[in-house]
Amino acid sequence: MKFIIMVITVLVGSAPSLVGQPAEYDVEVLLPQLSVRWSHGMAHGPDGKLFVADRDNHRVLVLEDDQVVEVFGGIGQKPGELYRPSSLAHRDGRLAVVEQGNFRVQIISTEGIPQSAFPVTFVNEYVALGPDDRVLLNHPESGYLFSSYSPKGELRTQYGKLITEKEAYPGRANGSQNQTSLNRVQLQADREGNIFAVFQFIPLVQKWSPAGVKLWQRRLESANIESLVKGLWEEPGGIHYSTKSVAGEEKMPVIITASCLTARGDLIVVLADQALFWISGDGVTAGPVLPRGTARIVFHAVSEFEGTLYFASASRLYRSVGTIELAMSSATNNP
Amino acid sequence: MKIVKGLVLIVGTASFAIGLFMIFIKPQLQAPPKHWFEIVPIGDPFPSATLASPSGQRTSTEDLLFGKWTVLSFLGSPSYAEGSYPPVIQERFGHDRIQFVSILPGDTDFSDGFMPSGLDFWYDVEGTLERTLEIPSHVREHAYWTFLVDPSGRVDFSMVNRLKPEELRMLVESRLADKRDPLETVPPAENVAGTQLPDLRLLDWEESSTVGLPKGEDFSLVYFPGSSCADCAANKVQIQISRMSNMLSGTSSPTLYVVLSRHIPFQEVKTLFEPIKGRVYRTAEDYPLLEDPYLTLAGIGSQPYVLTVSARGLVERKIALEDWLQIHAISN
Numbered sequence: 001m002k003f004i005i006m007v008i009t010v011l012v013g014s015a016p017s018l019v020g021q022p023a024e025y026d027v028e029v030l031l032p033q034l035s036v037r038w039s040h041g042m043a044h045g046p047d048g049k050l051f052v053a054d055r056d057n058h059r060v061l062v063l064e065d066d067q068v069v070e071v072f073g074g075i076g077q078k079p080g081e082l083y084r085p086s087s088l089a090h091r092d093g094r095l096a097v098v099e100q101g102n103f104r105v106q107i108i109s110t111e112g113i114p115q116s117a118f119p120v121t122f123v124n125e126y127v128a129l130g131p132d133d134r135v136l137l138n139h140p141e142s143g144y145l146f147s148s149y150s151p152k153g154e155l156r157t158q159y160g161k162l163i164t165e166k167e168a169y170p171g172r173a174n175g176s177q178n179q180t181s182l183n184r185v186q187l188q189a190d191r192e193g194n195i196f197a198v199f200q201f202i203p204l205v206q207k208w209s210p211a212g213v214k215l216w217q218r219r220l221e222s223a224n225i226e227s228l229v230k231g232l233w234e235e236p237g238g239i240h241y242s243t244k245s246v247a248g249e250e251k252m253p254v255i256i257t258a259s260c261l262t263a264r265g266d267l268i269v270v271l272a273d274q275a276l277f278w279i280s281g282d283g284v285t286a287g288p289v290l291p292r293g294t295a296r297i298v299f300h301a302v303s304e305f306e307g308t309l310y311f312a313s314a315s316r317l318y319r320s321v322g323t324i325e326l327a328m329s330s331a332t333n334n335p
Numbered sequence: 336m337k338i339v340k341g342l343v344l345i346v347g348t349a350s351f352a353i354g355l356f357m358i359f360i361k362p363q364l365q366a367p368p369k370h371w372f373e374i375v376p377i378g379d380p381f382p383s384a385t386l387a388s389p390s391g392q393r394t395s396t397e398d399l400l401f402g403k404w405t406v407l408s409f410l411g412s413p414s415y416a417e418g419s420y421p422p423v424i425q426e427r428f429g430h431d432r433i434q435f436v437s438i439l440p441g442d443t444d445f446s447d448g449f450m451p452s453g454l455d456f457w458y459d460v461e462g463t464l465e466r467t468l469e470i471p472s473h474v475r476e477h478a479y480w481t482f483l484v485d486p487s488g489r490v491d492f493s494m495v496n497r498l499k500p501e502e503l504r505m506l507v508e509s510r511l512a513d514k515r516d517p518l519e520t521v522p523p524a525e526n527v528a529g530t531q532l533p534d535l536r537l538l539d540w541e542e543s544s545t546v547g548l549p550k551g552e553d554f555s556l557v558y559f560p561g562s563s564c565a566d567c568a569a570n571k572v573q574i575q576i577s578r579m580s581n582m583l584s585g586t587s588s589p590t591l592y593v594v595l596s597r598h599i600p601f602q603e604v605k606t607l608f609e610p611i612k613g614r615v616y617r618t619a620e621d622y623p624l625l626e627d628p629y630l631t632l633a634g635i636g637s638q639p640y641v642l643t644v645s646a647r648g649l650v651e652r653k654i655a656l657e658d659w660l661q662i663h664a665i666s667n
Contacts, residue, residue, distance in 0.1 A: 032530065032531070032649070033530060033531070035530065056501075058502075058505065074509055075492075075502065075505045075506050075509055076491075076492060076506070076509070077372070077377045077491075077492055077493070078377055078378070083492075083494075101494065101502075102372075103370060103371075104370075104372075119370030119372060119373070121370070
């Protein structure tokens with residue numbers, strides 16, 4: 001196993017000189033010859049296997065020891081085939097794969113054996129697997145933040161109050177135009193079944209209990225987030241999820257592009273400018289981590305294993321190198 | 336009194352039952368509408384219907400779809416890069432193995448419309464398919480349905496929309512060339528950043544000798560893909576060449592090579608490139624990393640782009656020539 005271990009020093013409000021001085025991180029290309037095409041989902045198994053949804057190649061890549069060891073899928077609609085698999089989640093030897101092209105969620109084993117599938121009427125890209133076989137999807141069109149399904153697609157519960165535009169951005173009108181977009185969230189489920197909702201268009205994270213009770217929420221604050229928020233509202237046509245090429249570089253009118261939970265239950269949030277936010281599982285402490293250098297890569301997926309972060313851009317896989325010394329500041333929960 | 340008590344009991348029981356019904360029916364009310372897989376399941380025979388050709392010939396879907404793979408577009412004509420894709424795919428895999436069929440509503444008048452070559456057009460004369468293939472409400476805005484039907488007439492793939500040309504290619508390759516491993520499909524030309532640029536064999540301006548690109552130094556490569564050089568006749572290319580020429584005369588000019596696909600009719604466009612002829616080369620063979628071979632075969636030109644290549648031969652960036660020239664103009 002060849003892993004570069006990242007040492008994380010967490011200083012919870014104990015060193016004022018460090019607080020306010022964001023940590024930095026470096027990345028390197030993983031497998032330079034490997035081209036992925038739009039991955040919005042990656043997840044590690046407990047054994048270190050990395051599963052990557054490779055959307056426009058219609059496949060899920062399985063990496064072990066930094067090599068592709070298996071490929072699931074191939075374009076199609078029969079069980080086990082995939083059509084635009086945009087994201088995935090892993091839990092207890094199973095993968096939930098959202099297929100944007102097939103309007104379908106497919107459950108496959110980590111050996112690639114299809115187990116069940118169910119259709120969806122929306123193609124929001126993010127999925128989480130909870131305990132009791134729960135498949136969690138974000139479908140704000142239904143009026144709720146979370147919809148919980150059985151592996152065969154039976155709707156079990158819906159919960160989570162949608163946030164209004166005025167609550168998201170005080171000072172703005174309380175229109176319904178952006179309601180759905182504002183409530184697009186990435187989902188992460190921890191071992192206990194708590195759900196983290198990471199808003200893409202609001203610098204906001206919420207944690208919900210398995211019973212549907214909001215445990216805490218935290219607004220992320222930093223200079224670069226202010227800049228991203230400004231860019232969000234200045235984007236012509238208002239907020240929307242899209243990409244476009246500006247002088248050959250991706251520009252995304254979203255604030256948060258990726259997120260994952262670490263093995264110890266902390267939440268990592270990736271911002272559109274490649275900066276990270278590291279948030280403790282209890283929401284009490286958080287700290288920004290800035291990318292070194294001036295080049296900026298938009299990461300659409302992230303996963304953590306043994307202290308190393310793995311990322312996917314529109315075309316490549318990356319991993320963090322070196323040490324991140326993380327200065328986390330304590331903060332009160334802001335409702 | 337007994338009657339009143341009985342009525343109260345009945346009303347109470349009914350209210351309780353209705354309450355329970357409402358609680359349990361709620362998830363059903365919010366259940367998703369019909370998915371297109373439920374209308375025409377994968378693996379089922381394509382729905383039966385009577386079809387008529389523009390010349391009045393009649394057939395059935397069973398007869399039409401039997402014996403070869405069929406890419407079937409319902410309620411419209413496919414726009415696989417302006418219709419150039421189907422002939423290329425048929426050429427590659429054989430007309431006896433794959434066909435492209437468009438089925439239109441019976442009252443469609445396409446007499447003045449665009450009829451891409453290589454496609455068979457049929458009319459759904461009795462509207463049977465229109466009734467059977469109800470477009471699911473959540474995708475109604477597309478009002479278009481693409482199928483891949485296997486030689487036994489069973490639906491192998493369906494999508495309520497058009498397929499992207501490269502998706503059609505992958506789909507057909509996986510079925511007809513038995514390329515089930517998606518890693519084996521032709522690599523896309525769009526994501527070259529981060530990969531090693533292959534050793535290119537290039538023909539010089541006079542086409543008299545073969546050269547290679549430099550090793551051990553950074554350079555930029557302007558690539559004109561495609562077989563028709565779609566924009567070569569346009570003023571845009573002349574302006575781009577003029578700007579490149581001005582750029583190269585400056586002291587801060589990067590090392591720049593202009594490479595034209597070998598499929599571009601060089602003699603026809605040679606005079607355009609005269610101002611920068613010392614930098615212009617043609618590829619001596621095909622490089623799938625640089626351009627989509629299917630588009631090349633289909634004669635579809637695509638936009639020129641610039642690769643910035645490191646001294647180690649790694650492609651660091653791919654950018655549209657137009658954007659690259661703009662950035663260069665700003666930075667100078």
